Amino acid sequence: MFITHLRVTTRSYTTYTSTKPSKYGQPLLASHPHLFKQNDLTPGIPSGEYKRRRKTLMNSLPDNSAVISIAAPVKYMSSSVLSIASHLNTNTQSLLDIFYKYRQASDFWYLTGFEESDAAVVLEKDSSPQGYKMTLFASGKDPAKEKWDGARTSLSSAKSLFGVDSALPITDFRSQLKSLSSMYSNIYVDLPPSHSSSSRRNPKSIFKYFSSPARAEYDSVLESISSSRRQPLAPELASLRAVKSEAEQKVMHAAATISGRAHAKTMRFTRPGMTESALAAHFEYICALSGSQRPAYVPVVASGANALIIHYTANNHLIEDGELVLVDAGCEYNGYASDITRTYPSSGIFSEPQKDLYTAVLTAQKQMITLCHEGSSMSLYDLHRESSSLLRRELNQIGFNLGMEGDLERVLYPHFLSHPIGIDLHESTNFDRTSTLKAGNVITVEPGIYVPPTANFPKHYHNLGIRIEDEVLTGKHHPTVLSASAPKEIADIEGACQGLLGFEPY
Ligand SMILES: [Mn+2]
Known part of the structure; x- marks a missing residue:
């Protein structure tokens, strides 16, 4: 199949061959060649640069450190009243609620280049030549959901394409977090941006329902990491960015x-x-x-x-x-x-x-x-x-x-x-x-x-x-x-x- 793309500088149309629909959850060289140069992970930014960012970050942290970064939540413009009850069934929810165009959380994107929601990354400092071990948590394949919302990158593709040591289903994230919190003395993490001040004050507030139930669970685990171990990640990344x-x-x-x-x-x-x-x-x-x-x-x-x-x-x-x-x-x-x-x-x-x-x-x-x-x-x-x-x-x-x-x-x-x-x-x-x-x-x-x-x-x-x-x-x-x-x-x-x-x- 052919697709066309308007080139900014020349206003001429160039044609490329690609396969539709894409089998990935974001544009990649294999599916969207018109947007990429060889070696780019996201348009204009090579894979090696994402690796360098992670290495520089981990080198700057003390021994016995881990970094946790979480993808942005999907934000909704309007939700039907039914959707609160329908959180029990995420497929129903996605059909009823009107979402905004998704934008990845900036720090998570800076570290991974991964553009899907319902994802998280854990970096554990170690003595390997790379300097850290990287675990990506993501949705992976779900044909029923993908039929409505479009493809998600499979865990095995995520592992090879994003330079990840292991890729696990996001449903494993909660238990992994629990074990991490006892393994490391410094855990660099920021609470997700959806964590509004009103829901922080009152966890049983109805506002909690406007973010996904899974997210509320991460929050409770993050909050359980003792405050002496928990360090803000944003200032560390800000100096790199x-x-x-x-x-x-x-x-x-x-x-x-x-x-x-x-x-x-x-x-x-x-x-x-x-x-x-x-x-x-x-x-x-x-x-x-x-x-x-x-x-x-x-x-x-x-x-x-x-x-x-x-x-x-x-x-x-x-x-x-x-x-x-x-x-x-x-x-x-x-x-x-x-x-x-x-x-x-x-x-x-x-x-x-x-x-x-x-x-x-x-x-x-x-x-x-x-x-x-x-x-x-x-x-x-x-x-x-x-x-x-x-x-x-x-x-x-x-x-x-x-x-x-x-x-x-x-x-x-x-x-x-x-x-x-x-x-x-x-x-x-x-x-x-x-x-x-x-x-x-x-x-x-x-x-x-x-x-x-x-x-x-x-x-x-x-x-x-x-x-x-x-x-x-x-x-x-x-x-x-x-x-x-x-x-x-x-x-x-x-x-x-x-x-x-x-x-x-x-
Ligand atoms: Mn300005």
């Missing part, structure tokens, strides 16, 4: 390029009179057509004064002539997020005040990017402080009167300059904002100015909100802007809007 390998850098560059081109095409598509949601839909359509699996976040499409709301996602107003449109949108591609903001005139031409304020933010943004390399010895906090003083200087040159008191940080620029990005949009939770940047970090640089209509600010800037956000790979000696495909200079933005840069809207 913060430095991107060459393969990861390439995938992130591809993700940012897809998003950047979608920004350019959305600029061209925009006309006064359209709804904000039409622009959001257009952006997502272009990204999906380019191979993106999902948006990395709900897009912000804020016209006019809506841009003063930082996380404006209602996207339900009409865009008027003469307004600026702030679009903060990015796709997820092959496991990695992208995050880009552009602000542009709905009519394709900046007014004078819009141009002045835009230039002020752009000047500061470009200056900040030059500092994003290891040699600058700056932390995210240092960069943020520097961006505040640059913005203050720029704004005072165009008619603001900002002293050192808090108007800039409190009112005009209320958010942080930057966050690390990778498999997750915000890889910030365990990222130290006080430590200096390292080569291989990928961070956003996103200064913004949002001017409320109050008398202390020049009237012609009232209700303008401008943010310019790029993704930057920090090198040893220089930065690389991964999102350079999104027009940013005033001439380029006006050119993209007016169709002068060669970007078609579709």
